[in-house]
Amino acid sequence: MDERCHGLLVLTQDKKLPRHLAECEMEFLLQVERAPAADELKARVAAIRLDGKPLRQCKISRQSDHQLRCAVYAPRDGFFAEISRQLGISLQSARCIRIGRLALAGLQPGQWRYLQPFERF
Numbered sequence: 001m002d003e004r005c006h007g008l009l010v011l012t013q014d015k016k017l018p019r020h021l022a023e024c025e026m027e028f029l030l031q032v033e034r035a036p037a038a039d040e041l042k043a044r045v046a047a048i049r050l051d052g053k054p055l056r057q058c059k060i061s062r063q064s065d066h067q068l069r070c071a072v073y074a075p076r077d078g079f080f081a082e083i084s085r086q087l088g089i090s091l092q093s094a095r096c097i098r099i100g101r102l103a104l105a106g107l108q109p110g111q112w113r114y115l116q117p118f119e120r121f
Contacts, residue, residue: 004080007096008104010121011112022074024100024121025057030068030080033090038062041087048086055083070094 007028010021036044041062048055058072060083068089072079084091097104100121107113 004091005094005096006109007094008099008102008107009096010099010102021099021121025071025073025098026075026096026100027098028070028072028075028080028094028096029063030070030084030094031092032066032068032084033092035062035065035068036087036089041068044087048083050079050082058083060087 005028010017012018035041038061041060045055045058045060058070060068060070063069070080070083080091080094095104102115102119102121
């Protein structure tokens with residue numbers, strides 16, 4: 001993950017879980033200096049290329065003047081730096097708010113809890 005990322009994190013001793021998490025959608029709130037208008041953002045996102053290929057399985061939408069929402073599967077190191085460069089925006093931070101069906105809601109920075117028996121990713 002990018003050095004500017006914070007938020008929801010999963011710690012496990014289960015050797016199978018990291019493979020499963022790689023298949024889960026992750027949702028991030030990106031704090032930016034200035035977010036482009038919705039139509040302009042849509043055009044810029046369509047033009048993004050990673051390793052020469054179009055951006056797939058990634059949805060980016062405008063939330064406010066200083067915040068974007070990004071839903072992506074298994075972002076690699078430097079992912080947010082690269083897409084912010086290609087979008088022409090200044091990324092200040094990225095906060096993970098959801099992994100699969102598990103959301104950050106209710107947890108304060110530094111707080112942790114066990115996964116409940118009824119919760120699934």
